[in-house]
Amino acid sequence: MATMNTRLPLTVIGGYLGAGKTTLLNRLLADPDGQRIAVLVNDFGEIDIDGRLLDSATDDVLRLANGCICCTMADNFAETLDTVRGFADRIDRVVVEVSGVGQPHKVAQWGHSPGFSPDGIVVLVDPLSIRDRATDRYVGETVLGQVARADLVVISRTDVASPTDLEATEAWLSGVTDATVLRAPVPAGVLLGPAPRAAVEKGPPSEQRPEPEHVTISRRLDGPVSRSSIDTWTRARPSGVVRAKGLIRVDDRPADRTVLQICGSSTTVAVDGPWDDGDDAVVAIALPGTPRAALVKWLNLLG
Amino acid sequence: MSDTTATGTPTGSASPTTIFPARVVHTLDPAHPTGSAVAVRDGRFLAVGDAADLATTYGGTIDDTLADKVLLPGFVEAHSHRDSGGIWQFTYVGYEARRGPNGRLWPGCTTFDAVVDRLREAERLLEDPDEPLLAWGLDPIFWPGDRLDRRHLDAVSTTRRIFVIHSNMHLATVNSALMEAEGITPDTAAEGVPKDGSGWPTGELQEFPAMALAGKAFRSFFGRQRSDESVRLLGNVGRNVGVTTLTDLGTSNLLDDAIVRQWTGLADETFPLRVAMFHGALMSAPDGDEACAADLVELTRKSTDRIRFGNVKLLLDGSIQGGTARLRWPGYHHGGPNGIWLIAPDQFAERLLPYHRAGLQVHTHANGDEAVDVLLDGLEQVQVAHPRPDHRHTVQHCQLTTPGQYRRMKALGMCANVFANHTWFWGDQHHDITVGPDRAARMNAARTALDLGVPLSIHSDSPVSPLGSLHVAWAAVNRLTPSGRVLGPDERITVAEALHAITMGAAWQLRMEDQIGSITPQKFADCAVLDADPFEVDPVELRDIPVWGTMSGGVLHQGSPRSA
Numbered sequence: 001m002a003t004m005n006t007r008l009p010l011t012v013i014g015g016y017l018g019a020g021k022t023t024l025l026n027r028l029l030a031d032p033d034g035q036r037i038a039v040l041v042n043d044f045g046e047i048d049i050d051g052r053l054l055d056s057a058t059d060d061v062l063r064l065a066n067g068c069i070c071c072t073m074a075d076n077f078a079e080t081l082d083t084v085r086g087f088a089d090r091i092d093r094v095v096v097e098v099s100g101v102g103q104p105h106k107v108a109q110w111g112h113s114p115g116f117s118p119d120g121i122v123v124l125v126d127p128l129s130i131r132d133r134a135t136d137r138y139v140g141e142t143v144l145g146q147v148a149r150a151d152l153v154v155i156s157r158t159d160v161a162s163p164t165d166l167e168a169t170e171a172w173l174s175g176v177t178d179a180t181v182l183r184a185p186v187p188a189g190v191l192l193g194p195a196p197r198a199a200v201e202k203g204p205p206s207e208q209r210p211e212p213e214h215v216t217i218s219r220r221l222d223g224p225v226s227r228s229s230i231d232t233w234t235r236a237r238p239s240g241v242v243r244a245k246g247l248i249r250v251d252d253r254p255a256d257r258t259v260l261q262i263c264g265s266s267t268t269v270a271v272d273g274p275w276d277d278g279d280d281a282v283v284a285i286a287l288p289g290t291p292r293a294a295l296v297k298w299l300n301l302l303g
Numbered sequence: 304m305s306d307t308t309a310t311g312t313p314t315g316s317a318s319p320t321t322i323f324p325a326r327v328v329h330t331l332d333p334a335h336p337t338g339s340a341v342a343v344r345d346g347r348f349l350a351v352g353d354a355a356d357l358a359t360t361y362g363g364t365i366d367d368t369l370a371d372k373v374l375l376p377g378f379v380e381a382h383s384h385r386d387s388g389g390i391w392q393f394t395y396v397g398y399e400a401r402r403g404p405n406g407r408l409w410p411g412c413t414t415f416d417a418v419v420d421r422l423r424e425a426e427r428l429l430e431d432p433d434e435p436l437l438a439w440g441l442d443p444i445f446w447p448g449d450r451l452d453r454r455h456l457d458a459v460s461t462t463r464r465i466f467v468i469h470s471n472m473h474l475a476t477v478n479s480a481l482m483e484a485e486g487i488t489p490d491t492a493a494e495g496v497p498k499d500g501s502g503w504p505t506g507e508l509q510e511f512p513a514m515a516l517a518g519k520a521f522r523s524f525f526g527r528q529r530s531d532e533s534v535r536l537l538g539n540v541g542r543n544v545g546v547t548t549l550t551d552l553g554t555s556n557l558l559d560d561a562i563v564r565q566w567t568g569l570a571d572e573t574f575p576l577r578v579a580m581f582h583g584a585l586m587s588a589p590d591g592d593e594a595c596a597a598d599l600v601e602l603t604r605k606s607t608d609r610i611r612f613g614n615v616k617l618l619l620d621g622s623i624q625g626g627t628a629r630l631r632w633p634g635y636h637h638g639g640p641n642g643i644w645l646i647a648p649d650q651f652a653e654r655l656l657p658y659h660r661a662g663l664q665v666h667t668h669a670n671g672d673e674a675v676d677v678l679l680d681g682l683e684q685v686q687v688a689h690p691r692p693d694h695r696h697t698v699q700h701c702q703l704t705t706p707g708q709y710r711r712m713k714a715l716g717m718c719a720n721v722f723a724n725h726t727w728f729w730g731d732q733h734h735d736i737t738v739g740p741d742r743a744a745r746m747n748a749a750r751t752a753l754d755l756g757v758p759l760s761i762h763s764d765s766p767v768s769p770l771g772s773l774h775v776a777w778a779a780v781n782r783l784t785p786s787g788r789v790l791g792p793d794e795r796i797t798v799a800e801a802l803h804a805i806t807m808g809a810a811w812q813l814r815m816e817d818q819i820g821s822i823t824p825q826k827f828a829d830c831a832v833l834d835a836d837p838f839e840v841d842p843v844e845l846r847d848i849p850v851w852g853t854m855s856g857g858v859l860h861q862g863s864p865r866s867a
Contacts, residue, residue: 017647045591060589075556075586076525078515101644109512112493114486138629138648138677141641256490271490 020156240290320363377547389533397440406863453506545831553616
């Protein structure tokens with residue numbers, strides 16, 4: 001039986017027109033941090049792939065030499081997911097582009113489909129226009145709804161926005177969303193979290209595969225943890241943590257696999273099928289500058 | 304039927320001529336408004352007049368089948384979807400009685416017991432124990448405070464999967480056997496899977512991501528809507544209500560060759576319908592709109608006398624009863640948030656442009672008045688940059704369109720297809736809940752559209768409301784609601800105007816006005832065949848006129864016997 005990759009993590013990426021979704025998706029495909037990502041887009045026209053990277057192409061699917069694939073979404077999204085399931089043994093995760101007026105939190109519900117697991121709602125914002133958009137007669141509610149229900153908000157166009165714009169955008173965002181706010185560029189491994197197959201070392205928490213500047217830390221658990229320690233762990237989370245994922249056993253449901261997941265502001269604890277004898281482990285990624293000692297202490301709360 | 308060979312001198316080609324005497328023929332062609340017979344040759348009308356005169360002039364065979372019938376031009380439904388037929392592959396459990404494509408009357412299921420009994424009856428007919436039982440039309444709005452759930456369905460079967468989709472097509476209710484087979488348990492974390500006091504899912508699956516958890520049953524429900532059988536059933540549904548041309552408005556992905564072949568292959572000369580196919584470009588333009596437009600232009604070469612390509616459907620907002628249409632100030636009467644955009648307002652002109660420039664016709668869904676503003680602004684921008692005479696781009700639904708907007712539509716050369724059936728099916732809800740009494744009275748303003756000179760059609764949006772042009776006409780003429788209100792009497796139109804809207808009005812906005820829409824020589828010999836004269840019955844009885852069937856391309860298609 002497979003372990004951490006039995007269900008494909010499904011992350012949705014939304015944001016209004018011009019927020020930078022296309023740029024981000026192209027960057028993920030070009031530099032996927034060693035992960036094999038299936039990117040689902042509305043329109044191939046926006047995808048800009050270096051010809052040398054392209055492995056093969058059909059009407060619906062582009063396959064890249066780095067293992068990533070790109071599919072267009074059919075008019076029936078359930079069918080698109082059926083197509084992606086056909087690639088399940090060749091990919092690590094799925095990223096879904098949400099239309100500029102779509103609500104990412106609604107699309108994220110597809111992450112509960114058989115074979116997938118929801119893995120975060122990322123919303124991009126353009127620091128030069130977001131505050132105007134939010135009061136627009138036609139799209140104000142749409143834009144606010146996108147941001148309010150995000151787990152992670154990424155501020156794009158940091159190369160052209162002034163520090164004042166960026167700070168004002170951050171201040172504004174803190175009033176309209178609980179999401180964790182990051183500035184672009186955000187590496188794939190941070191945005192999407194650790195690769196599901198990332199090797200997890202046994203023993204005490206250890207630093208591994210460090211992202212440039214970001215802090216990645218993991219811990220292998222030796223057996224079931226108590227339900228109460230999960231609650232403590234959730235509440236004690238250090239502020240710099242952007243992503244975390246754990247597959248563990250919990251004392252009151254030792255026969256089941258429990259998934260712990262953090263994406264920005266959101267923490268979920270869900271049962272995902274029977275325990276199948278994999279390694280119990282937790283991996284976390286934190287912002288640059290987060291004290292490593294605090295993260296070690298935090299992961300040690302699970303027990 | 305008594306055939307007699309008439310004498311006379313044939314005109315033109317040597318193809319046989321058939322003369323159909325009738326009680327009366329209303330041509331809806333002002334140049335020759337009535338007659339008592341039509342002459343048909345090569346599937347087209349040759350002439351209208353008196354049977355004896357026609358026989359003298361053109362010769363041919365007299366077919367008396369329709370001698371006591373009333374002939375009108377075949378009805379044209381300019382807003383319908385292909386699943387109007389396919390949905391009848393499943394068991395109907397709706398609250399209101401409906402007649403199926405084979406003439407069977409399905410009484411409304413007005414109690415949970417009636418739903419269960421109907422499903423039990425259907426379950427007994429299924430032989431393969433693995434085949435899911437699929438049903439449609441459930442509407443919980445009629446049982447306030449009580450909800451059909453998995454336990455009711457478990458009374459039908461504890462082993463067979465049961466999937467009942469609601470009338471709004473956004474929710475479904477399933478039984479415990481299905482939940483077990485598909486792994487829907489207390490651990491299912493998806494939104495849209497409500498749990499009961501015991502922590503178990505109730506069996507209701509809300510919105511598509513949750514409905515898709517029903518796995519095989521979900522796939523089967525939507526997959527079978529595309530079956531060959533669904534096309535055949537669509538033909539029957541149209542024939543039974545006098546419709547000879549309808550639309551598949553954006554339900555099919557016409558870039559898929561298999562779908563194109565299915566339609567053109569199945570719609571041969573024995574098929575009772577012509578279908579104007581609209582490509583759903585909102586979801587199916589994988590290489591962008593420019594490429595999609597080029598493909599659709601190429602596709603027009605595959606049009607036949609029965610299947611027409613070259614049209615595009617876009618959508619701007621949702622529905623008023625669903626709270627998802629985009630409304631101008633003051634928004635929803637119930638105070639709910641404004642609706643959703645399906646295309647960003649900023650992007651509408653950009654998406655419209657490639658299709659407009661390619662010479663294709665674009666029909667855009669806009670229910671709310673704010674969505675119509677965006678549509679008009681977008682089209683104006685496109686027309687200024689790339690003027691195109693006589694484009695006939697059409698606003699679909701127009702439910703809250705204002706007089707000012709109709710004036711702009713006229714100025715921009717647009718057509719209006721008004722959702723007249725809404726007054727009957729949701730009029731009381733609009734009055735009491737969604738937009739309040741004043742705006743409800745102004746909804747679906749067919750009178751205003753006509754007075755301001757906007758080319759008008761009226762529609763059912765079948766299967767959202769049942770296919771039936773006489774019902775649509777009745778709704779526009781009477782504006783009655785189930786509670787007995789006349790909702791907006793000043794927006795009523797006359798019987799003649801309504802009949803024009805469901806024939807020539809619709810034909811015009813499908814760019815088929817030279818081929819269908821009136822009984823006029825050279826046009827396809829398409830008729831609605833009625834047992835009573837709509838110009839003679841009390842207008843309030845318009846929808847009750849029995850339909851014998853249709854003539855399509857000169858071929859008679861008698862409707863299904865209407866069993867009780």
